[in-house]
Amino acid sequence: MGIYVIVALAIVLMCLFIANVRICPQSNSYIVERLGTYSATWQAGLHAKVPFIDRIVNRVTLKEQVLDFPPQPVITKDNVTMKIDSVVYLQITDPKLYTYGVEKPMLAIENLSATTLRNIIGELDLDTTLTSRDVINTKMRAILDEATDPWGIKVNRVEVKNIMPPEAIRNAMEKQMRAERERREKILIAEGQKQSQILVAEGEKQAKILEAEAQKQAMILQAEAEKEAKVRKAEGEAQAIREVQQATAEGLKMIKDVNIDEAVIKFRSLETLEKAANGQATKLIVPADFQNLAGVVSAIGELGRK
Secondary structure, three states: OHHHHHHHHHHHHHHHHHHOEEEEOOOEEEEEEEOOEEEEEEOOEEEEOOOOOEEEEEEEEOOEEEEEOOOEEEEOOOOOEEEEEEEEEEEEOOHHHHHHOOOOHHHHHHHHHHHHHHHHHOOOOHHHHHHOHHHHHHHHHHHHHHHHHHHOEEEEEEEEEEEEOOHHHHHHHHHHHHHHHHHHHHHHHHHHHHHHHHHHHHHHHHHHHHHHHHHHHHHHHHHHHHHHHHHHHHHHHHHHHHHHHHHHHHHHHHHHHOOOHHHHHHHHHHHHHHHHHOOOOOOOOOOOOHHHHHHHHHHHHHHHHO
């Protein structure tokens, strides 16, 4: 009988031990209280608690969490009511502070995010709100991170996911965007026409320049051709004169060789006198040695007989 009691007691103790053994998963922490007060923070691994004395009061994940809050109504500086949807990325860094720092931490963060967003948007007008998401994200992250630090929470990022202005504001913005697109379209069309006209004018200018260059080259070539013709003509005339002079010189040389220089000169004088007499001159100058012309004629006659 005593053996059965011991075996039963051993089985009960075994079951009780097994029931109080816990395995803490990776990236998790367990908060353990002993007799109602904080006792320990279990990290990942195998742990055992004292039966009926220790109690696991909270299981905390250490992974980064994403809190997607519903759209919050806010009012801008210029009294425009809109809704903004934000997302908060946070991570629990101290499980003890997270457990004992604030009641319902996620609800507290949601309310804190809503009030912070209202305060930031209240300092901005509509246009600035629509174009300053980075500024809003930075301010919200700084404020939330500082406020949640005593709760053992680290706010890594805050993102404004969606901004929803009223219907009338959206319609006005769409009209403004449509007008802006039409204005840009007209500007682009005008710029295209301007560029086209500029290109046409440039083409005509280049054509006139090329035509003027062609005419210039033609005139230069024509002038060079005329100059070349004149040079050749002058060279021909000079060559002819040289040939005449050369022929004259050769003739004089031949006359000189036959020793009739004086007679030829007098004969030439007689020919010149004859031509002068046949002209329209009213006076005739006779050389002083005219009486010697007969001798000249006789000399020429003898030359002819030779």
